[in-house]
Amino acid sequence: MVSILTRCGYRCDLCLAYKPNVEKNPSNQQKLSAGWLKYFGFRIPPEQVICDGCLSEHPRLIDQACPVRPCVIEKGLEDCAQCERYICEKLTERLVVYEEVKTRVGAEIPEDDYLSFIRPYENKKRLDKLRTSSRCNFL
Numbered sequence: 244m245v246s247i248l249t250r251c252g253y254r255c256d257l258c259l260a261y262k263p264n265v266e267k268n269p270s271n272q273q274k275l276s277a278g279w280l281k282y283f284g285f286r287i288p289p290e291q292v293i294c295d296g297c298l299s300e301h302p303r304l305i306d307q308a309c310p311v312r313p314c315v316i317e318k319g320l321e322d323c324a325q326c327e328r329y330i331c332e333k334l335t336e337r338l339v340v341y342e343e344v345k346t347r348v349g350a351e352i353p354e355d356d357y358l359s360f361i362r363p364y365e366n367k368k369r370l371d372k373l374r375t376s377s378r379c380n381f382l
Contacts, residue, residue, distance in 0.1 A: 249312075250316070251370075265293045281356075314333055338366060
């Protein structure tokens with residue numbers, strides 16, 4: 244699968260809730276429901292853990308209240324890395340940094356858990372890299 248980056252820097256292709264991934268492995272829904280509770284403190288009922296990705300025209304989204312998607316679309320940008328206000332309060336609400344998750348949990352994070360529950364959403368590192376690339380020419 245090709246890398247699919249969301250407006251806030253998450254990776255749809257790595258996310259177990261991304262519709263093609265759920266269709267391949269329906270048990271992803273239960274796994275994410277439990278994993279998100281463990282690492283991020285929220286639970287979504289397994290049957291609701293499915294997402295079209297925020298790049299879709301009229302997507303079914305996990306986070307219906309996401310403030311980032313409409314902001315990026317309104318500004319005509321691909322993602323937050325292109326924004327002159329990077330990092331704003333809207334993005335701050337959605338930032339995932341491995342070290343912060345590890346500190347919050349207070350324990351080592353097993354590799355499988357990292358790959359399933361953190362890596363897809365570890366957006367600050369991705370956005371920072373994009374921001375320093377030639378793609379962002381406003382700097």
